[in-house]
Amino acid sequence: xxxxxxxxxxxxxxxxxxxxxxxxxxxxxxxxxxxxxxxxxxxxxxxxxxxxxxxxxxxxxxxxxxxxxxxxxxxxxxxxxxxxxxxxxxxxxxxxxxxxxxxxxxxxxxxxxxxxxxxxxxxxxxxxxxxxxxxxxxxxxxxxxxxxxxxxxxxxxxxxxxxxxxxxxxxxxxxxxxxxxxxxxxxxxxxxxxxxxxxxxxxxxxxxxxxxxxxxxxxxxxxxxxxxxxxxxxxxxxxxxxxxxxxxxxxxxxxxxxxxxxxxxxxxxxxxxxxxxxxxxxxxxxxxxxxxxxxxxxxxxxxxxxxxxxxxxxxxxxxxxxxxxxxxxxxxxxxxxxxxxxxxxxxxxxxxxxxxxxxxxxxxxxx
Amino acid sequence: xxxxxxxxxxxxxxxxxxxxxxxxxxxxxxxxxxxxxxxxxxxxxxxxxxxxxxxxxxxxxxxxxxxxxxxxxxxxxxxxxxxxxxxxxxxxxxxxxxxxxxxxxxxxxxxxxxxxxxxxxxxxxxxxxxxxxxxxxxxxxxxxxxxxxxxxxxxxxxxxxxxxxxxxxxxxxxxxxxxxxxxxxxxxxxxxxxxxxxxxxxxxxxxxxxxxxxxxxxxxxxxxxxxxxxxxxxxxxxxxxxxxxxxxxxxxxxxxxxxxxxxxxxxx
Amino acid sequence: xxxxxxxxxxxxxxxxxxxxxxxxxxxxxxxxxxxxxxxxxxxxxxxxxxxxxxxxxxxxxxxxxxxxxxxxxxxxxxxxxxxxxxxxxxxxxxxxxxxxxxxxxxxxxxxxxxxxxxxxxxxxxxxxxxxxxxxxxxxxxxxxxxxxxxxxxxxxxxxxxxxxxxxxxxxxxxxxxxxxxxxxxxxxxxxxxxxxxxxxxxxxxxxxxxxxxxxxxxxxxxxxxxxxxxxxxxxxxxxxxxxxxxxxxxxxxxxxxxxxxxxxxxxxxxxxxxxxxxxxxxxxxxxxxxxxxxxxxxxxxxxx
Numbered sequence: 001x002x003x004x005x006x007x008x009x010x011x012x013x014x015x016x017x018x019x020x021x022x023x024x025x026x027x028x029x030x031x032x033x034x035x036x037x038x039x040x041x042x043x044x045x046x047x048x049x050x051x052x053x054x055x056x057x058x059x060x061x062x063x064x065x066x067x068x069x070x071x072x073x074x075x076x077x078x079x080x081x082x083x084x085x086x087x088x089x090x091x092x093x094x095x096x097x098x099x100x101x102x103x104x105x106x107x108x109x110x111x112x113x114x115x116x117x118x119x120x121x122x123x124x125x126x127x128x129x130x131x132x133x134x135x136x137x138x139x140x141x142x143x144x145x146x147x148x149x150x151x152x153x154x155x156x157x158x159x160x161x162x163x164x165x166x167x168x169x170x171x172x173x174x175x176x177x178x179x180x181x182x183x184x185x186x187x188x189x190x191x192x193x194x195x196x197x198x199x200x201x202x203x204x205x206x207x208x209x210x211x212x213x214x215x216x217x218x219x220x221x222x223x224x225x226x227x228x229x230x231x232x233x234x235x236x237x238x239x240x241x242x243x244x245x246x247x248x249x250x251x252x253x254x255x256x257x258x259x260x261x262x263x264x265x266x267x268x269x270x271x272x273x274x275x276x277x278x279x280x281x282x283x284x285x286x287x288x289x290x291x292x293x294x295x296x297x298x299x300x301x302x303x304x305x306x307x308x309x310x311x312x313x314x315x316x317x318x319x320x321x322x323x324x325x326x327x328x329x330x331x332x333x334x335x336x337x338x339x340x341x342x343x344x345x346x347x348x349x350x351x352x353x354x355x356x357x358x359x360x361x362x363x364x365x366x367x
Numbered sequence: 368x369x370x371x372x373x374x375x376x377x378x379x380x381x382x383x384x385x386x387x388x389x390x391x392x393x394x395x396x397x398x399x400x401x402x403x404x405x406x407x408x409x410x411x412x413x414x415x416x417x418x419x420x421x422x423x424x425x426x427x428x429x430x431x432x433x434x435x436x437x438x439x440x441x442x443x444x445x446x447x448x449x450x451x452x453x454x455x456x457x458x459x460x461x462x463x464x465x466x467x468x469x470x471x472x473x474x475x476x477x478x479x480x481x482x483x484x485x486x487x488x489x490x491x492x493x494x495x496x497x498x499x500x501x502x503x504x505x506x507x508x509x510x511x512x513x514x515x516x517x518x519x520x521x522x523x524x525x526x527x528x529x530x531x532x533x534x535x536x537x538x539x540x541x542x543x544x545x546x547x548x549x550x551x552x553x554x555x556x557x558x559x560x561x562x563x564x565x566x567x568x569x570x571x572x573x574x575x576x577x578x579x580x581x582x583x584x585x586x587x588x589x590x591x592x593x594x595x596x597x598x599x600x601x602x603x604x605x606x607x608x609x610x611x612x613x614x615x616x617x618x619x620x621x622x623x624x625x626x627x628x629x630x631x632x633x634x635x
Numbered sequence: 636x637x638x639x640x641x642x643x644x645x646x647x648x649x650x651x652x653x654x655x656x657x658x659x660x661x662x663x664x665x666x667x668x669x670x671x672x673x674x675x676x677x678x679x680x681x682x683x684x685x686x687x688x689x690x691x692x693x694x695x696x697x698x699x700x701x702x703x704x705x706x707x708x709x710x711x712x713x714x715x716x717x718x719x720x721x722x723x724x725x726x727x728x729x730x731x732x733x734x735x736x737x738x739x740x741x742x743x744x745x746x747x748x749x750x751x752x753x754x755x756x757x758x759x760x761x762x763x764x765x766x767x768x769x770x771x772x773x774x775x776x777x778x779x780x781x782x783x784x785x786x787x788x789x790x791x792x793x794x795x796x797x798x799x800x801x802x803x804x805x806x807x808x809x810x811x812x813x814x815x816x817x818x819x820x821x822x823x824x825x826x827x828x829x830x831x832x833x834x835x836x837x838x839x840x841x842x843x844x845x846x847x848x849x850x851x852x853x854x855x856x857x858x859x860x861x862x863x864x865x866x867x868x869x870x871x872x873x874x875x876x877x878x879x880x881x882x883x884x885x886x887x888x889x890x891x892x893x894x895x896x897x898x899x900x901x902x903x904x905x906x907x908x909x910x911x912x913x914x915x916x917x918x919x920x921x922x923x924x925x926x927x928x929x930x931x932x933x934x935x936x937x938x939x
Contacts, residue, residue, distance in 0.1 A: 474876020
């Protein structure tokens with residue numbers, strides 16, 4: 001991976017009649033990175049991918065690939081290749097013929113072509129299935145064929161449109177690892193469209209979270225998870241408690257807040273934001289707290305300097321984890337705190353008194 | 368296997384559908400010029416008569432000419448129509464589709480006389496050409512119905528994948544679209560040919576002095592002595608139709624399977 | 636200079652084409668236009684001409700193009716035409732009722748018990764409908780004739796001493812023949828609508844306490860009604876205008892309106908009157924069909 005931008009999306013808008021699928025989107029994708037477009041269905045992520053691939057044109061704005069303006073360049077002349085959501089395996093051709101499909105234009109001799117096809121199939125562990133008819137292979141194998149067929153073209157950018165959504169959970173997790181591995185190996189920029197936040201978090205170098213045709217946040221997975229910019233992003237990725245807070249003081253990159261039910265803390269300010277006291281006037285700001293960023297203190301555990309008293313309302317058992325709903329005196333709604341079920345930790349029953357341990361690093365101010 | 372009352376009904380229904388038609392071949396081998404029971408004995412002489420019947424052979428050639436022209440042109444028009452209707456959205460689509468499919472439900476005589484009037488008014492004389500014009504009109508809806516089943520299951524992403532892999536629209540058509548729908552096209556050709564071969568009313572009104580086979584048969588029905596010949600000819604026509612339609616059905620199913628659709632769709 | 640302007644013109648045309656070919660609606664319209672234009676030119680235009688003709692008058696060999704309703708007056712008041720029209724409608728209505736009633740159980744069997752052989756059954760049912768209509772009608776002439784299959788069999792069995800003469804050349808023969816000829820047309824739409832019924836709806840009805848008959852009346856039948864309506868119309872509309880069957884097996888008393896239309900365009904050579912009869916038929920058939928469809932929809936909403 002380097003810092004050169006392979007794709008530059010410059011103020012792209014796409015309207016379908018009255019509906020705006022993409023709303024003034026700008027985005028840079030770096031050469032060699034694994035980039036994900038994450039969002040719920042209808043957020044515009046697939047539309048954006050299809051714009052990059054050349055299957056659809058922007059209403060306004062431009063897309064550049066490797067410095068070249070792609071406006072008016074059809075899909076067959078773009079240095080991108082796509083793995084379709086349905087895989088689009090040609091049913092009248094064999095596996096090997098599918099993979100070789102795009103090589104016709106290169107006018108390779110037969111040997112060279114066969115060698116490349118073999119190589120591409122081996123890359124996705126399908127070397128032994130080249131002669132199969134394409135309706136005789138499983139879903140996971142179809143996905144591999146689609147990958148090999150695209151990668152053999154040696155594209156500058158590989159586009160993947162929800163490639164794992166048709167697979168079952170086990171296979172999906174396995175393919176996530178393999179895809180990531182493959183991407184490292186070939187070093188091509190991958191752009192993945194997905195609605196699965198876990199998939200995006202585990203696979204990507206960077207993620208753009210999209211809502212309503214706009215990019216809500218674009219950052220590394222840890223940043224997106226730990227510091228979601230607003231409530232929509234926070235809710236879409238993992239669970240989060242939302243707390244009301246009043247702002248007491250603002251400095252260059254920190255703010256001091258008074259969080260309802262918890263107390264005072266100094267927390268990191270969202271990048272590029274200046275409150276100028278405005279949130280003081282209109283009723284405070286929202287603070288997010290991930291369930292695993294707080295601890296439960298009971299049976300005489302100690303050593304936490306910041307705790308609030310609470311009562312267990314409900315427990316949801318997940319095997320390795322348990323999620324507890326905890327009522328805190330002054331709060332209307334209980335908050336959720338997770339606990340790893342490690343050795344020596346017992347389960348809590350509803351009604352038990354418990355202390356919730358927290359610190360400034362538990363809290364994220366949201367826009 | 369459990370036998371249901373409905374199953375028996377279904378079988379009887381099939382018998383009802385087929386039995387009447389089966390009397391044609393039965394009597395065509397009957398050694399009597401009078402078409403009536405009891406049967407008099409086996410003969411192939413009515414079939415032999417057909418060999419020397421020049422008028423019949425003329426009608427046969429006329430029918431083939433009309434059938435081939437009709438099937439090719441109506442399939443081409445059917446491809447345009449089916450493709451546009453299954454793949455694209457455009458204003459007025461419902462109305463256009465209804466209009467194109469209208470001949471399916473319109474009484475044939477209306478189609479026949481309206482064409483007759485217009486052609487004569489425009490100063491055309493009736494000929495095989497006018498029959499072809501009428502047959503195309505009637506065959507296009509069937510062609511569209513047959514082709515739709517292979518176009519409908521046809522995923523758009525297949526063509527996009529081809530573009531994505533570097534082929535332009537023309538090569539995409541030849542490498543992906545055509546091979547996928549070829550059986551459907553063949554099926555449409557066979558079915559429209561068969562319809563044209565068997566069609567009577569439009570041919571009756573528009574054929575002028577050049578009869579097609581059904582028109583020839585009609586003209587012979589007036590002469591009781593010619594009936595056995597007509598029966599032999601009719602039987603051959605039935606066998607030919609049955610054969611063509613079987614091939615068409617096999618092709619249509621293959622097309623539907625290629626496109627990934629279920630094969631039970633039928634013609635409608 | 637000329638070359639240059641030619642060049643820009645070509646470029647502009649190319650740009651326009653590129654824009655058109657990327658616009659979905661335009662591509663769809665362009666693609667459908669040959670087929671559409673064909674139907675417009677050879678179906679709509681001729682029918683409009685027929686309508687025009689129906690307001691004109693035949694004056695020996697020429698046509699008097701003064702607009703008049705005389706043809707319609709004659710078509711609607713002459714008892715002969717009226718009889719033929721009513722007979723056509725009556726025959727078609729009866730034929731429609733018979734075919735739909737016979738077809739429903741068949742379609743039901745196919746859809747619910749067709750199993751692996753569904754496609755084969757469908758094929759067997761559709762085959763006769765593609766084969767020559769003329770020959771199928773002709774077959775009935777053989778069956779119902781004086782020395783035909785029915786008479787011969789019954790005499791052979793000793794049930795009859797003399798052949799029955801009333802089998803052929805009357806309205807009954809027309810009804811039987813038409814009901815046979817159009818049977819496959821009725822099955823397919825009903826079958827399609829039955830296929831569309833989500834089977835879990837039936838399980839839900841059973842789960843909620845309906846027996847098989849109740850379930851059929853409350854779920855299957857109402858949901859397949861659109862298919863029944865389609866089947867009825869597909870049979871009714873073309874049979875009203877049928878020419879071959881009445882001519883071949885109908886005799887004098889079995890003739891229908893299409894035969895009269897043919898006479899006007901043929902022997903009688905009164906095109907405007909023929910056109911008026913044809914247009915009247917179309918209008919009446921359309922009105923009857925719409926009324927029927929509306930009626931069924933009304934009934935459908937009343938019984939739930």
